Amino acid sequence: MKDIQYVFMDIDGVLYRGHTPLIGAKEFINYLTEHKIKFICVTNNSAKTPADYSRKLKRMGINIHQENIVNSGIATVEYIKEKFLNQKKELSAYVVGGNGLISLIKDAGITIKEKNPDLVIVGWDVDFTYDKMKKASLAIQKGATYIGTNPDTTYPSEEGILPGCGAILASITTASGVEPIIIGKPKSLIMEIAAKRISALKEKSLMIGDRIDTDIQAGKNFGIKTALVLSGVVTRSNLQKYEVSPDYVFEDMMDLYTKLKNIRRV
């Protein structure tokens, strides 16, 4: 912990929950800024843009520039730019997803089309239909590269547990027989994109999250140290039911902040 110079962190359940900032989040971010420890927020939720996140955090007194926030939609587009757009001048995609994802893809200079696209890009889509599943599946069977923004099968809401992007991906996989390239946590691709933003060195990096299956696993897959905060879904007593264990466990961000501050003072 003493040598950490680069911090990757989840947002929801780490910095705030709903509309409530979590204890220690503001102090921790201020500490990182003061001590020139570079940090980046990594979220699978692409419904909100980095600017939205930055504004919401600011209202809670937490100052994070939008450049220091990467969501799975942005990571997907950056991955495509690097991997495909460099080799090919013209690139087309069929997109299943919200307006946010569609505009990111258009802004990258990728043409949106339904027939014979180079790529099929799939994100969370509240207007997902059989017709979209059909178009995606047909394009993939004809050889389009199948890319999914994030693997989250569900997400919690007031109504209960609702289908996430992973549920949509599963239907297209079942229909086409092809597994997608997944960008979001726990996969490393989103971590690689985030790492580039802050020029992170892996041996001096830490990933902080409230979920084992996404955040901690993403840190492990990427090959960096991991810290779990118990302000989310995991409790100390159910920690051992997971196969993966974090390098460090903290009660909340205040606990992490206090310990980090003390250890760096020594």
Ligand SMILES: [Mg+2]
């Ligand atoms: Mg979280």
